[in-house]
Amino acid sequence: MSKPNNSKSVLFLSQWFPPEHAPMGYMLKELAENLAAQGWDVEVVTGFPNHPSGKVQAPYVKQRILREMMGNIKITRLWLYTSETRSFVSRALNFLSFVISSFFYLLSCKKPHLVFAVLQPLPLGATLTLLAKLRGFKLIFNVQDLHPDVLVDLGLIKSKPFISVLKRIEQTAYRQADGLAVICQGFKTHVEQHGASGSIAVIPNWIDIDEIKPQPEQGQLVRQMARIPSHAAVVLYAGTIGHVSGAQVVVQAAKLAASNSNLHWLFVGEGPLLPQLQQLAQELPNVHFLPFQPRELLPAVQNCATISMVSLLPGKGTFSVPSKVLGYMAAGKAVVASVDVQSETGRLVQRAECGVVVEPGSPQALLQAVERLLSNPQGMLIAGANGRQHLEQHYSRTRVCAQYADFFQRTIQGPAQ
Known part of the structure; x- marks a missing residue:
């Protein structure tokens, strides 16, 4: 991997950043730390932490702008609209306010060599491509979800004119960015079909395998917090409980197993x-x-499980690759995945041989898979070990951060003449 010369500057733009409990925010923090350690000049532009409650977290007080340092990383927090009323309108205003605040900040701040932005909220695709032209910086979008498709598919956006506008913004972002970093092969196919013209790098999300390790004894603290007996079997669902997750199926499976007092x-x-x-x-x-x-309890959360659980609505695996699965694998837990077999999540579980993929939306299939795993303790151990090994080989922080650093450097240098 080539090392940056003359202190290349990169500006990360993400609405979510620690102390918010957003996996992408933590990964950006780790990537920023990695680049800063290599001599890059790194700035993170974000909002005031309020996810998921909508209430700004103490000790932060919302203001027009706040600058702070995190080691060698500059953090710039911008004003954004927040509301504890988690309606569609309030969330839309929250997104739009960050788009506007970030536009005016990037219009006047010191010009970086590269802007690396999570393409969410989607209107950033319009504002950042305009700013890249006006100011002459290189632009890479990180594609974590396929918007607006996921919102349209869930019925959260129904207006055809509005959908048309969002699709146009999506295509503009893909076509005018200097580079796109997508998290899986399916996303690469999608952006290519929607007119991507710059470099496309498939770079998966990662997890810090030194932070989360198989340490079952750590999980007792979380079991105590939840008032679960230490000897009971625990099926764990850890992470954001979003619309695409279809997590109702987990409760429905639990209802089918209500007579089993040893299964929580x-x-x-x-x-x-x-x-x-x-x-x-x-x-x-x-x-x-x-x-x-x-964050310091994350290893304990992952280690409290006997079996770990991920679910997605039928047909929705194209739009979402839950980061929770990597946490499960890092802790060496067998995974039950209630997802489409050909989804990215389903393929990952099968590739790693770390668990079972079952029909999405079927509580009966989910419960049967859980019961089969519980009846085969040795099989669970093997599946957990397989998942951990697969992570170490393909999804470690060191390996993936190196891929990003190389992609950033190549994008700044531009195509070979």
Whole structure:
């Protein structure tokens, strides 16, 4: 990997960044730390932490702009609209306010060599391509989700004129960016079909395998917090509980297993589906909920599981690759994946041989897979070890950060003459 010369500068743009519990925010932090250690001049432009509650987290107080340092990394936090009313309108205003704040900041700040931006919210695709032309910096978009397709597919956006505008912004972003970093091969096919003209790099998300390790004894703390007996089997769902997840199927499976007092189901996380799941589980003593935990407890959360669980609605695997799966694999846990077999998540679980893929949306299939794994402790251990080994080989922080650094350097240098 080539090392940057003359302190190349990169500006990361992401609405989410620690201390918010957003996996992409933590990965950007780790990537920024990696680049800064190699001599890059790194700035992160973000908002005031408010995800997922909509309330700005203490000790932060919302203001027009706040600058802080994190080691050698400059952090610039910009004003954005926040609301604890998590309606579609309030979320839209939250996104739009960050788009506007970031536009005016990047219009006047010191010009970086490269801007690396998460393409969410989607209108950043219009503002950043315009700014790249006006100011002459290189632009790479990181594609973590396929917007607006996921919102349209879920029925959250129905206006055809509005959908048409969003699709045009999507295509503009793909066509005018100098580079696109996509997280899987399926996303690469999508951006190519939508007119991507710059360099495309398939760079997966990663996890810090030194932070999360197979240490089952750590999990007892989380079991105590959830009031789950130390000897019980625990099926863990950890992470954002979003619309695409179809996590209702986990509660439905728990209802089918209600007579088994030794089998408990634990959700650790928050999101738009959480109130619905809590309502469904009202009469189920074997279902437990905990909010997002501090980062330092993440290893304990992952290690509290006997089996780990990921779910996606049927047909939605193209639009989402849940980062929670990497955490499960890092902790050496067997995974039950209620997803389409040919989805990116399904392919990952099969490639790594780290668990079982079952029909999405079927609580019966999910419960049967859980019961089969529990009846085969040796098989669970082998699946967990397989997942950990696969991560070490393909998804380590060191390996993936090196891929990003190389892609950034090549993009700044431009095509060979």
